[in-house]
Structures are given as C-alpha cells and as structure tokens.
Amino acid sequence: MKTKAEIPDATDALIAYFDDFWEGVDDKKLSPFVPELEDVVRNILAARKQGDFPKWFEVLRSLPDLQVSEVHLDHDAITIKGEGEIYDELRAMRPWRKGPFSLFGTQIKSEWRCSMKWDRLIPHLPTLQNKRILDIGCGNGYYLMRMAAQKPKVLLGVEPVLLFLMQFLAVEKFAKTNAHILPIGVDDLPDEMNTFDLVFSMGVLYHRRDPIGHLVHIKKLLTYGGLLVLETLIIDGEVNECLIPEDRYAQMRNVWFLPSVKMMLVMLKRAGFKKVECVSVEVTTLDEQRATDWTFTQSLSDYLTPDGSKTVEGHPPPKRAIFKAFRGPKM
Numbered sequence: 001m002k003t004k005a006e007i008p009d010a011t012d013a014l015i016a017y018f019d020d021f022w023e024g025v026d027d028k029k030l031s032p033f034v035p036e037l038e039d040v041v042r043n044i045l046a047a048r049k050q051g052d053f054p055k056w057f058e059v060l061r062s063l064p065d066l067q068v069s070e071v072h073l074d075h076d077a078i079t080i081k082g083e084g085e086i087y088d089e090l091r092a093m094r095p096w097r098k099g100p101f102s103l104f105g106t107q108i109k110s111e112w113r114c115s116m117k118w119d120r121l122i123p124h125l126p127t128l129q130n131k132r133i134l135d136i137g138c139g140n141g142y143y144l145m146r147m148a149a150q151k152p153k154v155l156l157g158v159e160p161v162l163l164f165l166m167q168f169l170a171v172e173k174f175a176k177t178n179a180h181i182l183p184i185g186v187d188d189l190p191d192e193m194n195t196f197d198l199v200f201s202m203g204v205l206y207h208r209r210d211p212i213g214h215l216v217h218i219k220k221l222l223t224y225g226g227l228l229v230l231e232t233l234i235i236d237g238e239v240n241e242c243l244i245p246e247d248r249y250a251q252m253r254n255v256w257f258l259p260s261v262k263m264m265l266v267m268l269k270r271a272g273f274k275k276v277e278c279v280s281v282e283v284t285t286l287d288e289q290r291a292t293d294w295t296f297t298q299s300l301s302d303y304l305t306p307d308g309s310k311t312v313e314g315h316p317p318p319k320r321a322i323f324k325a326f327r328g329p330k331m
C-alpha cells in the first residue's frame with residue numbers, strides 16, 4: 001500500500017468525483033441548490049485534515065472491476081454476488097459500524113445489525129418510489145441502500161466522517177444504487193431548501209446541543225407536507241422529564257439530551273410539526289449492537305453494568321424510539 005505522501009491527490013480526486021455528481025443533478029427541486037452545495041463540499045474537503053483518508057481512498061481506488069451477477073438491496077445483509085473477491089480491501093476499511101453486508105462472498109458483521117432498525121421502520125414508511133429523500137448522519141449508507149430498492153427520485157445522505165463515505169463508495173461501485181453521500185454535516189446544508197419529501201434523522205438528535213434547532217432546520221429542508229422520520233435515544237418518564245448526562249452516556253462523550261417520549265412529542269410540536277406520533281420504542285439489545293472482528297473491540301456489553309440494568313455511568317440503558325412528524329401545508 002502506498003504511503004500518504006505518495007498520494008497527495010486524494011482530496012482533489014474526491015472533489016473531482018463530486019464535480020461529476022453535480023453535473024449530473026437534474027432535479028427541479030435540488031438543482032437550484034447545486035452551486036451552493038458544490039462550494040460547501042469543495043471548501044470542506046479542501047480544509048479538512050486528511051488523517052487516514054488518503055490511505056482509505058487508495059484502497060477504494062485499488063478495488064478491482066469485478067463482474068457483478070446479483071445485487072440484493074432487500075436482504076438483511078446488502079448482498080452483492082459475482083466473480084472474484086475484495087476481502088483484503090474491505091478489511092482495510094475497518095471499523096464497519098453499520099451493516100451487515102455480504103460482498104463477493106465476504107460477510108461483513110458490522111457493530112450494528114441495522115436490519116433490525118430497518119425492520120422496525122419499514123411498516124411505518126410510505127412508499128419511497130419517486131420521492132426525494134435526505135438521510136442526515138447516514139453513516140456508510142446502509143439505510144440509503146435499503147431505500148434504493150424502492151427507486152426514489154433523489155437519494156441523498158450527509159455524513160461528515162470520510163471513512164464511512166469510503167465504505168459507501170466501495171459498496172456503491174458494485175451496487176450502483178444511485179444514492180449519494182455528501183461529506184458534510186447537516187449544518188452545512190442551506191437553511192431553507194423546501195426540497196425533500198422525506199428526511200431521516202436517525203441517531204443524530206442526541207448528539208445535537210440544540211435539538212429543537214435541529215428539528216426547525218429539518219422542517220425547512222422538507223417540502224410542505226413532507227415527512228420527518230426521527231429516531232433517537234429516549235428515557236422513560238413524563239412530559240417534563242429528560243436526561244442531560246453530566247459527562248458520558250454509555251461511554252459516548254457527545255450525548256447531550258435524552259427526552260421522554262412525551263417530551264419529544266412536545267418538542268416536535270413546538271418546532272412546528274403536525275401529526276406527530278411515536279411509532280416504536282425498543283431497548284437496544286446485545287444482539288443489535290455488538291463487537292465483532294469487523295469493528296472496534298468494545299461495544300454495548302462493555303458500556304453496561306454486568307446485569308445490563310444501567311450504563312456504566314449509572315444511567316438508564318439505551319432505549320430508542322421512532323417518531324413521525326409532518327411539515328404542514330404552505331400557508
């Protein structure tokens with residue numbers, strides 16, 4: 001494998017990849033924002049500390065052009081079959097937090113079995129066909145790829161972690177779903193797009209210091225009548241109860257705010273959403289979040305007390321809820 005110094009053009013190559021993407025955008029609601037988004041992506045990539053990115057990019061570029069015989073986006077493990085194998089390249093892109101994937105015979109056992117969240121979500125979703133969809137904090141695009149099976153019109157994710165983008169591009173090279181991930185944070189999107197029929201914000205709200213600001217921004221990203229699907233950590237409790245961890249929560253440093261379901265419903269209403277409802281509440285199990293040899297060595301079982309009744313910091317163990325909320329009609 002080449003060293004970082006030998007491949008200084010990784011950022012330029014990624015900017016060029018996005019240049020091609022922008023040129024191909026042909027959607028009446030997204031196209032007006034292309035010049036602004038193009039600038040944002042270019043500036044963010046140019047300014048970003050590279051870290052291991054050139055190494056991952058080189059792995060991406062070294063992937064062979066294997067012949068694909070089958071693609072299954074509707075299986076629990078996103079599955080691509082064909083001649084040849086890419087085991088070493090996939091191993092070089094660890095840790096795989098989201099998945100699972102089955103790629104040319106290699107089974108990627110990711111930390112999160114995302115098919116379990118997808119199965120909780122899918123009964124509550126409208127058809128995704130022909131919709132414009134945004135997935136905020138989309139990780140390596142596992143959910144975007146599951147959505148792609150329904151042929152949305154626009155399928156866009158935003159995700160600031162470049163390793164996850166590299167993982168996505170490695171799978172997308174063969175899956176050809178036509179989903180795209182922008183390497184930016186949600187705050188880098190224009191304030192008001194009025195573009196998306198559906199916005200997913202899953203596993204993001206509790207990382208936000210200003211959760212209501214996040215909701216208000218999403219409302220303005222949605223088209224009038226559009227649907228927010230919000231998934232977040234919650235606690236048991238009444239309308240005025242929430243948890244603001246003094247320090248870490250389940251070893252995560254950046255957890256700010258865990259509301260009760262009742263408080264979350266009020267927050268959505270105060271942010272201006274209509275027809276708000278909670279459609280699922282589930283305790284995260286050791287089956288859903290676990291350490292494997294494709295991930296970090298520690299996972300949920302290390303973040304809980306031995307009997308699983310509390311996090312190691314003494315907080316309630318992770319419980320996650322899914323909410324639906326609509327942007328109202330244009331007044």
Ligand SMILES: C[S@@+](CC[C@H](N)C(=O)[O-])C[C@H]1O[C@@H](n2cnc3c(N)ncnc32)[C@H](O)[C@@H]1O
Pocket residue numbers: 098112114136137138139158159160161164184185186187201202203204207231
């Ligand atoms: C807990 S993970 C959830 C991933 C996925 N949405 C899911 O539900 O499994 C949170 C993701 O949000 C990303 N993220 C963090 N800050 C973000 C921001 N400001 N804008 C967009 N994504 C962000 C993280 O890098 C991470 O991939």
